[in-house]
Amino acid sequence: MTLKAVRILKECDIIVNPGSNKENGLAFKIASQVLAMEKKIILEVD
Numbered sequence: 001m002t003l004k005a006v007r008i009l010k011e012c013d014i015i016v017n018p019g020s021n022k023e024n025g026l027a028f029k030i031a032s033q034v035l036a037m038e039k040k041i042i043l044e045v046d
Contacts, residue, residue: 006034014041 009015009031017028031037 001030001034009035012040014043016043016045018045020044020046 015031015037017025019025
């Protein structure tokens with residue numbers, strides 16, 4: 001994940017996650033390592 005991506009995700013209040021189970025997504029797992037996801041609204045879309 002680039003520093004630019006981290007900066008942009010930190011500025012967002014809502015994160016859209018493809019799929020119905022966020023724990024299974026690789027991108028979500030990577031983002032969770034650098035962001036405080038409990039402060040974000042996660043929208044799961046199929």
